[in-house]
Amino acid sequence: MNVHSANIGDLVTAPGKREEILRAALEVIAAQGFHGAPIAAIAEQAGVGAGTIYRYFENKDVLIRELFQEIRQRICAGLWEDYPAEAELPVRFTHLGAALLRHLISNPRDFQYLEQFHNSPYGVEFRRDRILGKGEDSDLCRGLLEEGLARQLVKELPLVVLFALAFGPIIAVARDHNLGFIELDEGLIKATVQACWDGIRK
Amino acid sequence: MNVHSANIGDLVTAPGKREEILRAALEVIAAQGFHGAPIAAIAEQAGVGAGTIYRYFENKDVLIRELFQEIRQRICAGLWEDYPAEAELPVRFTHLGAALLRHLISNPRDFQYLEQFHNSPYGVEFRRDRILGKGEDSDLCRGLLEEGLARQLVKELPLVVLFALAFGPIIAVARDHNLGFIELDEGLIKATVQACWDGIRK
DNA sequence: TTCGCCGGAATGAACGTTCATTCCGCAAAT
DNA sequence: ATTTGCGGAATGAACGTTCATTCCGGCGAA
Numbered sequence: 472m473n474v475h476s477a478n479i480g481d482l483v484t485a486p487g488k489r490e491e492i493l494r495a496a497l498e499v500i501a502a503q504g505f506h507g508a509p510i511a512a513i514a515e516q517a518g519v520g521a522g523t524i525y526r527y528f529e530n531k532d533v534l535i536r537e538l539f540q541e542i543r544q545r546i547c548a549g550l551w552e553d554y555p556a557e558a559e560l561p562v563r564f565t566h567l568g569a570a571l572l573r574h575l576i577s578n579p580r581d582f583q584y585l586e587q588f589h590n591s592p593y594g595v596e597f598r599r600d601r602i603l604g605k606g607e608d609s610d611l612c613r614g615l616l617e618e619g620l621a622r623q624l625v626k627e628l629p630l631v632v633l634f635a636l637a638f639g640p641i642i643a644v645a646r647d648h649n650l651g652f653i654e655l656d657e658g659l660i661k662a663t664v665q666a667c668w669d670g671i672r673k
Numbered sequence: 674m675n676v677h678s679a680n681i682g683d684l685v686t687a688p689g690k691r692e693e694i695l696r697a698a699l700e701v702i703a704a705q706g707f708h709g710a711p712i713a714a715i716a717e718q719a720g721v722g723a724g725t726i727y728r729y730f731e732n733k734d735v736l737i738r739e740l741f742q743e744i745r746q747r748i749c750a751g752l753w754e755d756y757p758a759e760a761e762l763p764v765r766f767t768h769l770g771a772a773l774l775r776h777l778i779s780n781p782r783d784f785q786y787l788e789q790f791h792n793s794p795y796g797v798e799f800r801r802d803r804i805l806g807k808g809e810d811s812d813l814c815r816g817l818l819e820e821g822l823a824r825q826l827v828k829e830l831p832l833v834v835l836f837a838l839a840f841g842p843i844i845a846v847a848r849d850h851n852l853g854f855i856e857l858d859e860g861l862i863k864a865t866v867q868a869c870w871d872g873i874r875k
Numbered sequence: 876t877t878c879g880c881c882g883g884a885a886t887g888a889a890c891g892t893t894c895a896t897t898c899c900g901c902a903a904a905t
Numbered sequence: 906a907t908t909t910g911c912g913g914a915a916t917g918a919a920c921g922t923t924c925a926t927t928c929c930g931g932c933g934a935a
Contacts, residue, residue: 506794509924511883520882522927531925590792592708628864631855635845636868643837643844653833662830666838670872711890722916724893733891 489527492517493538500535501583505591532593539588539597542581549574550611560624561668564615568641568664575645576655582645612638616671625671636670691729694719695740702737703785707793734795741790741799744783751776752813762826763870766817770843770866777847778857784847814840818873827873838872 495517499508510531514521528534550570555562575582588594616633619625625633644663648655655663697719701710712733716723730736752772757764777784790796818835821827827835846865850857857865 504792504794510926511924514883521925522883523881525926526880586792590706590788592706626864626868628868629855629861631849632842632846632861632865632868635849636842636865636872639841639843639845640834640838640872641841643841644834647833647837653831659831659834662828663834663838666828666830666834666872670838670842670868712892713890716917723891724917725915727892728914 488517488519488523492519492524492527492534493541496534496538497542497580497584500538500587501580504587505535505593535588535593538584539593542584545578545581546571546574560615560619560622561672564619564637564668565661565664567612567615568637568667569660571638572641572645572655572660572664575641576648576660579649582649586646619671624673626673628671633671637667640667640670690719690721690725694721694726694729694736695743698736698740699744699782699786702740702789703782706789707737707795737790737795740786741795744786747780747783748773748776762817762821762824763874766821766839766870767863767866769814769817770839770869771862773840774843774847774857774862774866777843778850781851784851788848821873826875828875830873835873839869842869842872 492513496508496513499512499516503512510521510524513534514524517524524534528537550567552570553566554570555566558566589597612634613630616625616630616637620627620630620633628636640663644653644655644659647653653659694715698710698715701714701718705714712723712726715736716726719726726736730739752769754772755768756772757768760768791799814836815832818827818832818839822829822832822835830838842865846855846857849855855861
């Protein structure tokens with residue numbers, strides 16, 4: 472939808488170069504942070520010339536923002552897998568939390584990128600988003616907590632506080648796992664998410 | 674203890690210039706982030722020439738790291754105020770959590786600086802620290818959790834996970850407060866910290 | 876041959892840092 | 906009391922580096 476949408480010339484000469492650049496940017500930024508990811512480094516990782524990147528992205532900001540959106544999509548998509556829509560609320564909550572945590576630790580690059588993005592000038596405008604963004608799928612999380620409030624299953628606290636109690640620890644343990652402080656196995660994941668539920672339930 | 678210690682001439686011409694520079698750096702970095710805090714901006718905020726900063730700090734890295742340590746000290750000091758060393762463990766835990774949360778929201782610059790520092794090249798070497806650093810006062814927090822483990826008062830989970838459950842939400846709500854998503858009053862602070870305890874207690 | 880994408884050298888802006896110079900306040904000299 | 910000289914802190918223009926972005930010669934496809 473950008474400079475060049477989908478004309479035949481592109482399809483012939485640039486099959487997946489755009490994706491390759493995004494992949495390279497993710498790799499470099501996750502590993503080195505924004506400070507260590509000049510265009511030249513991303514270009515090299517992608518195996519293209521520096522100038523080529525500007526054929527696919529208007530500028531670096533756009534590249535970085537589009538990468539964010541893509542990761543966001545990826546995570547949100549995963550949350551719906553095997554979602555037990557008909558189960559009891561605590562079951563749905565722990566399923567969601569565990570799915571999120573599992574994704575964060577099995578896709579460390581995604582997680583590291585999100586962390587970088589959040590604390591950077593780029594992320595300022597997205598501050599209002601939760602870990603998954605305010606739109607779309609965070610409705611899934613919010614809906615869950617609102618239902619818990621309405622049905623008096625969770626503590627009577629502002630939604631924002633419930634969010635912090637429910638997902639703050641998940642982000643924190645994901646970070647610890649990423650940094651090698653701990654190896655989260657399925658048992659620890661389940662226990663952690665359960666403890667989060669203990670924190671918010673009435 | 675630096676270039677010029679405490680001779681009479683200094684006391685006349687440079688009373689608290691070093692502190693003024695630190696204060697200015699905190700202000701600019703907390704407001705604009707590291708990206709928006711070139712030496713020139715810090716110098717202007719401090720009301721000194723750019724070169725002057727290098728009379729007090731070897732380079733920008735040192736300035737930024739010393740500021741971090743100072744903030745760290747400031748927070749740690751506050752945790753011991755009115756600490757009920759003899760009370761029951763849950764009481765001590767909630768006192769500590771509330772004191773931490775109170776400081777983070779009433780010193781937004783400190784908090785914003787810590788967040789900036791943590792996700793930046795400067796913070797990389799401090800990654801192993803908890804919010805308060807690994808040494809000194811984080812022993813207070815760790816000791817509390819270890820005691821809880823030994824006395825079977827908290828869930829049998831790795832210390833790292835307990836840390837995440839206990840302090841993850843506190844950081845998260847502090848951030849929300851900072852961004853204006855919520856106004857934390859004393860009641861909400863107490864309720865939040867209590868919920869954290871509910872998350873880790875057996 | 877022609878067309879247009881590709882690469883990477885070129886460009887200019889922004890930054891941290893340095894250094895020659897200025898400025899200030901004290902004290903010795905008168 | 907006034908003047909003069911001096912030490913060293915303060916200054917900010919200048920430098921070298923790094924980076925995002927641009928530009929153009931070359932080369933492969935048709």
